[in-house]
Amino acid sequence: MTDLLDLAAPLLRGILLGGLYVLIALGLSLVFGVMKLINVAHGDLVILGTYFAFFLMSGELLGHKYSVIANLGIDPILSLVIVIPLLFAIGYAIQKFLMSRALGISMEAPLLIAFGISLIIQNTAQKLWTPLSRGLTPTYALECFTVGVLRIPLIYLLDFIAALVVMLALREFLKRTYLGKAINAASQDKRAASLMGINNNRVYAFAFGIAMAIAAIAGVFLGLTFPFNPTSGVSFLIIAFGVIIVGGLGSMLGTFIGGMILGLAQTFGGYFLGATAQMLVLYVIVLVVLAVRPQGIFGR
Amino acid sequence: MEKHTRETAHDALLKVSNIDVFHGSFQALWDVSLEVKPGEMLALIGANTAGKSTLLDTISGLLHPAKGSIEFEGRNTSALDPFQIVELGISQVPEGRRLFPEMSVLDNLILGSYNRKARSKREQNLKQVYRHFPILEDRKNQLAKTLSGGQQQMLAIGRGLMADPKLMLLDEISLGLAPIVLDELYRALREIRERGITILFVEQNVRRTLQEADRAYILESGRVVLSGTPAELQEEEEVRKAYFGV
Numbered sequence: 001m002t003d004l005l006d007l008a009a010p011l012l013r014g015i016l017l018g019g020l021y022v023l024i025a026l027g028l029s030l031v032f033g034v035m036k037l038i039n040v041a042h043g044d045l046v047i048l049g050t051y052f053a054f055f056l057m058s059g060e061l062l063g064h065k066y067s068v069i070a071n072l073g074i075d076p077i078l079s080l081v082i083v084i085p086l087l088f089a090i091g092y093a094i095q096k097f098l099m100s101r102a103l104g105i106s107m108e109a110p111l112l113i114a115f116g117i118s119l120i121i122q123n124t125a126q127k128l129w130t131p132l133s134r135g136l137t138p139t140y141a142l143e144c145f146t147v148g149v150l151r152i153p154l155i156y157l158l159d160f161i162a163a164l165v166v167m168l169a170l171r172e173f174l175k176r177t178y179l180g181k182a183i184n185a186a187s188q189d190k191r192a193a194s195l196m197g198i199n200n201n202r203v204y205a206f207a208f209g210i211a212m213a214i215a216a217i218a219g220v221f222l223g224l225t226f227p228f229n230p231t232s233g234v235s236f237l238i239i240a241f242g243v244i245i246v247g248g249l250g251s252m253l254g255t256f257i258g259g260m261i262l263g264l265a266q267t268f269g270g271y272f273l274g275a276t277a278q279m280l281v282l283y284v285i286v287l288v289v290l291a292v293r294p295q296g297i298f299g300r
Numbered sequence: 301m302e303k304h305t306r307e308t309a310h311d312a313l314l315k316v317s318n319i320d321v322f323h324g325s326f327q328a329l330w331d332v333s334l335e336v337k338p339g340e341m342l343a344l345i346g347a348n349t350a351g352k353s354t355l356l357d358t359i360s361g362l363l364h365p366a367k368g369s370i371e372f373e374g375r376n377t378s379a380l381d382p383f384q385i386v387e388l389g390i391s392q393v394p395e396g397r398r399l400f401p402e403m404s405v406l407d408n409l410i411l412g413s414y415n416r417k418a419r420s421k422r423e424q425n426l427k428q429v430y431r432h433f434p435i436l437e438d439r440k441n442q443l444a445k446t447l448s449g450g451q452q453q454m455l456a457i458g459r460g461l462m463a464d465p466k467l468m469l470l471d472e473i474s475l476g477l478a479p480i481v482l483d484e485l486y487r488a489l490r491e492i493r494e495r496g497i498t499i500l501f502v503e504q505n506v507r508r509t510l511q512e513a514d515r516a517y518i519l520e521s522g523r524v525v526l527s528g529t530p531a532e533l534q535e536e537e538e539v540r541k542a543y544f545g546v
Contacts, residue, residue: 178410178414178419181403181407181410181411181414182411182414184400184402184403185400185403185411188400188401188402188403189398189400191362191394191398192394192398192399192400193411194362194381194382194383195360195362195382195386195391195392195394195398196386196411196412196414196415196459196463197382197383197386197387197391197414197415197418197463198383198411198414199381199383200383
């Protein structure tokens with residue numbers, strides 16, 4: 001009995017942690033689904049959101065501590081009010097001024113631009129916030145809650161709730177609003193969409209902006225869950241790819257299940273093989289899915 | 301060709317003047333001129349590569365003429381983007397229908413009303429579409445891809461109507477459809493035209509074209525070779541040879 005109970009802890013933690021991975025993957029999936037663009041800067045843009053929240057909480061920038069901001073000490077979740085619009089604007093601008101031109105040139109051009117953005121963000125973050133590992137640590141980020149005899153970090157539960165809220169909101173937005181339907185239409189048939197009176201460039205810019213707004217949320221919850229540094233984006237980009245590969249592109253349910261599977265792979269990997277092997281299990285699962293069912297579990 | 305001169309410029313809804321259009325380095329249209337008068341049902345006839353679709357796409361703004369101009373209600377639209385042209389009142393029902401297969405019938409129709417002017421008339425136009433094609437109302441919650449070919453074409457036309465157009469461009473609506481379905485589609489087109497919407501359609505079936513159209517233009521290798529009423533065209537020996545085989 002004690003064994004089964006032991007398994008309950010990684011099970012619950014894995015599912016909840018999966019929520020964070022879903023959050024990180026959603027924006028990547030949206031940009032690929034609509035623009036057929038592989039945004040290799042996605043992880044770095046997520047981490048940029050984390051650093052914005054870090055600055056608003058700590059006031060640290062370029063080796064200074066701006067006491068005005070530090071004294072305010074804006075709570076990371078509260079800082080989303082600022083970080084979401086900020087990343088939306090960055091995403092909108094990236095699509096409107098960089099990607100929209102590059103998409104017309106070749107398949108590689110947008111990929112190279114995304115790679116460039118990735119390098120710029122990583123190096124800028126090193127300048128602004130040093131290469132040191134940081135964390136978003138308001139008091140609740142360190143608390144645990146108990147389910148029976150299990151103690152689970154409170155932030156894992158918040159990750160999961162945030163993922164559910166964002167997913168449902170995105171789903172309703174895409175289904176119910178004109179802009180959402182237009183994003184959906186442009187992703188299915190760009191030419192037909194323009195014949196419907198849809199301005200594809202504008203719709204793409206909004207889609208990228210929305211993906212980055214979600215990345216902002218992912219970034220803040222990531223910072224509350226894990227320590228981060230300027231190059232953390234790369235490993236989370238790989239996890240986001242993993243979620244999409246396992247779940248299958250273009251399926252929101254797939255993304256959700258994919259996130260859960262990777263979360264569970266990590267916690268069970270850690271449980272059975274030790275902390276050093278937990279990411280290995282996650283990557284192996286991605287490889288197995290690629291080999292056995294390359295379109296993903298829910299892919300068509 | 302002398303039929304051109306009979307038409308006066310000022311009463312045209314759409315006036316295409318001497319346009320050249322390229323696909324990359326390939327010239328698809330050569331010095332093409334055409335006029336659409338308000339309220340008429342005008343047909344474009346021609347072989348597969350004659351440039352009919354190219355002409356419709358250029359009117360819709362998907363392609364831009366390298367030379368010449370396109371005027372809609374007296375306004376030069378040659379350089380406008382498709383979404384701007386839809387807003388001015390030209391909607392296209394593209395060849396192959398190009399529905400959004402993974403969306404419901406109703407969502408496809410709603411997307412037709414995406415342009416700002418059409419949004420405020422959405423419910424009104426939706427009722428009209430359902431009047432023309434009652435089956436679409438019965439199937440409104442089904443995915444577009446689950447409809448039959450004829451129903452999909454009805455949906456494509458309905459979606460074009462939702463844009464609240466003054467001029468509707470229809471590209472090969474009869475492709476792959478049974479004559480009985482076509483009768484229904486053309487009955488609807490006549491109703492649509494009676495509501496004051498001007499129609500410019502491309503049709504492979506010459507017999508059908510001459511039945512339905514007020515006037516027709518014949519394109520050959522990217523040039524207008526003839527135009528006139530069905531009666532006038534049937535008199536032309538060239539047409540008879542090329543299109544009727546007699």
